[in-house]
Amino acid sequence: MAKLIYDFRSDNVSGIIPEVLQSIIQENQRSTDTSYGDDEVTQKLQGQLADFFNHEVLVFPVISGTAANALALANLTPPYGAIYCHEQAHIHMDECGAPEFLTGGAKLVLLPGNNGKFGAEILNNSLKNAGKGVKHHVQPAAVSVTQATEAGTVYTPAEITAIAKLTQEHGLSLHMDGSRFANALAYLQCSPADMTWKAGVDVLSLGTTKAGVMGAEAIVFFKKDLAKGFEYRLKRSGHIISKMRFLSCQLQTYWQKGVWDKYAGHANQMAKLLAVGLQKNPSVKRMYHVEANEVFVWMPKALLDHLQAQGAKFYDWQKDDKGAVIRLVTSFATTKKMVEGFLGLINS
């Protein structure tokens, strides 16, 4: 019997969900189709996502979340713009300066806030001191929220709406980094519309790779005029893929009722199970609410060593003398057995 793998490093260490792999196989049965995104599948995807969001959309499939985020932002800001985001945001911490590069040199302005979220008030204060209209300062252009956040928490529609009220007042665009969009949606149990355009989101990075496809993200514009010239940006950064239909079919398959909700719901449930089990060990301290598919806990060094000796895999977030905060991420492929096995190691 194969040894159970306790791999909680990220949701992208997992492979492909069967429905999606099947759709690739099936797409390959079809004959030739136009390359570079002018194919039938990509065209149909537009309609499907319009239905999904119950709103007119412009959809552009890309291969990575970094591309989705930074290119979306590049269309929302002039090169002398400022983009407001949480100080822990992926676009600031983990994309090697992609937003700065792909925007032509815009600046990220960092906002503090508990549980990986910044509130409208903190944004408002920062905007007040931005020096709007003064040539010595970068000019406020966009705000980016991450859903679910880097802390595994989820903005409520009301929280997003409060932020959007400010972006509208100041003439800014609101971007959502939906790297774990499905997990947030499964947690909130609201409609995709509620969490996006109805709350004031203008452009969404619709994360799908971590959710369980081979490699496909989508940039979704809820306002057509914000997409002006976007295809040229994609092309010149190498993000118009020639056999695009094989990306589009992944997106099409994943974002069906009965697929995304099943898998994202499962991942969230596994995170919950982990969180509950970890609480039983008094030496383990939970850091944030567990809302989506990530659990952050502090553990003493001895326990960390024990887990790693048993082959468990996860990333350290912050080390101190006595232990470390670690991140545990669940995915569509995480099984109850894995969680229980891992908890068994903890509590043994």
Place this chain on the structure above:
Amino acid sequence: MAKLIYDFRSDNVSGIIPEVLQSIIQENQRSTDTSYGDDEVTQKLQGQLADFFNHEVLVFPVISGTAANALALANLTPPYGAIYCHEQAHIHMDECGAPEFLTGGAKLVLLPGNNGKFGAEILNNSLKNAGKGVKHHVQPAAVSVTQATEAGTVYTPAEITAIAKLTQEHGLSLHMDGSRFANALAYLQCSPADMTWKAGVDVLSLGTTKAGVMGAEAIVFFKKDLAKGFEYRLKRSGHIISKMRFLSCQLQTYWQKGVWDKYAGHANQMAKLLAVGLQKNPSVKRMYHVEANEVFVWMPKALLDHLQAQGAKFYDWQKDDKGAVIRLVTSFATTKKMVEGFLGLINS
């Protein structure tokens, strides 16, 4: 019976060769693996391509040829550099300024030349007038050759060597856009080494998507020091793919003996067949030598209309009053029946 499709628009209108699709399915059987290219498959790919080229290499899989070309060039030139290429080169004509953008503003210097190729002499003349060391002028940094060329012809190793002699004299790097590398290799019947590092190529865009995979190209550095900081460039342009192993397995499968040669050889043969058949019609004029998998011919308007009315697909390259130059591209999926059917339309 399904109607035969005469689709000669490009090799990227075709799907995935069975061996490669199978490798994706198989990779998905494996358990979790590290994301962002630090996985086993990507590591093994390095060794496999080192064997293939019989030389130490550094390999970086990416999703598009534009990314491969422009990012490779970005590591070969300072932002104030000049990149020499044929005036018909893909990097100049068809990448929406990606080299200019991803290099931070370098300039392409265009060289004329018959059959889609420039010779060493023309390069030499251009370099003599480049204003090396003069601050008002962009500085020669790299040369890019396309193999097979945009005209469907192929540089001989001797021709490449003559160009490389100049790049070495002037301290420049030599890049090969190998978008149709397999076709060129199948035509030349030389070793991969002969056509690359032995002839003086420093960095190669190893095209594989058009050859028959779902979506995977590789940037191959033959000199390690030219790859300095390359991963950061990839990341900040959105080209570090999280489930990289699924790209790497495509490359691994395609570049095996018995795979690449079989499929590329077939595509070339189909092009030959097309060319021979087209010659029988005296109103059709061949433009270039047919060496790889592309055929360029001029046809009178009436014939073009007839073909299109029958559902044949191809791109116009240049129109005039009486007809047009069209491009016909064959792929792994082009069958003898398709070619014969298409020729039947022509000569009917």
Place this chain on the structure above:
Amino acid sequence: MAKLIYDFRSDNVSGIIPEVLQSIIQENQRSTDTSYGDDEVTQKLQGQLADFFNHEVLVFPVISGTAANALALANLTPPYGAIYCHEQAHIHMDECGAPEFLTGGAKLVLLPGNNGKFGAEILNNSLKNAGKGVKHHVQPAAVSVTQATEAGTVYTPAEITAIAKLTQEHGLSLHMDGSRFANALAYLQCSPADMTWKAGVDVLSLGTTKAGVMGAEAIVFFKKDLAKGFEYRLKRSGHIISKMRFLSCQLQTYWQKGVWDKYAGHANQMAKLLAVGLQKNPSVKRMYHVEANEVFVWMPKALLDHLQAQGAKFYDWQKDDKGAVIRLVTSFATTKKMVEGFLGLINS
């Protein structure tokens, strides 16, 4: 007695005309004034140039012609744009890629044409093949004409109007590199309006340094909406000068009736004198019409050697086995004595 200097290398080897130097001295008598261009002198300059052009203008003083050209173009093109210019244009040949850099990677498309000028027809042909709306190609955004040209010739208002007709049809902006604007104006004897906005020019680089100031150029927008965000572009490229009033007073002084026309007229006259004198030597061949303040001639090697031995200074433009094309530039400081002395060397 001081030896006469025969320095025809460029108009920027000369110093400062007395009126302009005086204006700097006078400006320094004034008290403090707001920095970074919000001073009284810069404000007044706006009005003065509006009168000069008989049109509403937005004026931004900068320190160099390269900054003026490349930053103006940066506001006229998206980063994925194409800028059409003559193949000998300064922006292509002599600015080390500044337009590519400051636009964020736009591409210059080069047009041929005699006497340093391209005509409307050649532009039209190029635009027809530009691939407008196709994502693989950079998108036509701006056209740049040089007045006077790099060949010392001058576009007539009718020639500019014909080009502008095309830019309007295609929705492009028309930029004029007026590095030697005063010389062109003095030659044409038309109004500043006739040569610019009335002929369809949208943005002008109003060259003034070569004309005789210490260091000051101005970017002049004839359409306000094209200047959107321009101050931020200036600032982030280091071109908002803190004691701007000392640049503005140079511009103010130079562009007065009785100043610019006197000095530019003189420089043109000296070029004419040179041209006429050179014609007397049958071994010297004139290359272009002498319209502004530049003379291009071919001379045999022996004559070149003789001139240089006598201390005459000028730049080679193109060498061949038997001689070279050289450029002779006159300025406000060129005297009749210098020209006659130089001609004496030639014809001795």
Place this chain on the structure above:
Amino acid sequence: MAKLIYDFRSDNVSGIIPEVLQSIIQENQRSTDTSYGDDEVTQKLQGQLADFFNHEVLVFPVISGTAANALALANLTPPYGAIYCHEQAHIHMDECGAPEFLTGGAKLVLLPGNNGKFGAEILNNSLKNAGKGVKHHVQPAAVSVTQATEAGTVYTPAEITAIAKLTQEHGLSLHMDGSRFANALAYLQCSPADMTWKAGVDVLSLGTTKAGVMGAEAIVFFKKDLAKGFEYRLKRSGHIISKMRFLSCQLQTYWQKGVWDKYAGHANQMAKLLAVGLQKNPSVKRMYHVEANEVFVWMPKALLDHLQAQGAKFYDWQKDDKGAVIRLVTSFATTKKMVEGFLGLINS
């Protein structure tokens, strides 16, 4: 009698010191000279500054401090680099993203610290968490200190040395923004060498405009290899000035013994006088040590209104309900009478 002007907005609201104006007039007596910095004056400036710093230097005159800082940094960092600076640094707050732009997208990492200075310890902590060698993160490349700081304080050579120890350990370059270099030097009474290369500074922005010239800064490289390709960067950002000798003569004149020390010493003394006088009013609170030529104080609203009603000019730094922190800057042109008059308004 002219009314006294109480203008403490910045040192760049003042004009030109007489020695410098005289040098421009004198330079204009000379004949023609080579343009674009290849003139005699610029060549001599190299030697003079080498003597001044007692070290081999490469010197590049530019027109603005923003250009000096951002272009210097652009040569010290790859586009995927991180530049560490104080959170109040001019390069972050007041240059509209110039460093991000001119570096091709590098990121500024902000460090806290009292009195406008960050210490070695805080830098060390930040570097430890930088993720060196990890492709998802921008890579530490340079550190920038401001001398005198934005708070009007001055780093001691020992403090700079402690920072430089870290930059050397980590293979980073150390940049000094010397916008008010002369004021810092006059305060420390050390040698220019002690404050720069002896303390580990690699590249200096030698601010001179605020000190009293018309418009001239210099980028001073203490290590030749760090200046590789720098002239091309200057050119393509529009910062090679054609009549460069008129900038160089300003620098040459200012950085003579008996000039810089006289004027900077005077400005510092005026700031001291201001500070001492302000202390007499118990409602005024000093914010930082007054070391160079800037005084930051908090004042109640009534006093601010009174001062402004009397025509006094200064900038608010931070407002609260009851008053504001204001900045008062003295210059070479500030007289004892102005200071005493202004203090008279305060204490009347």
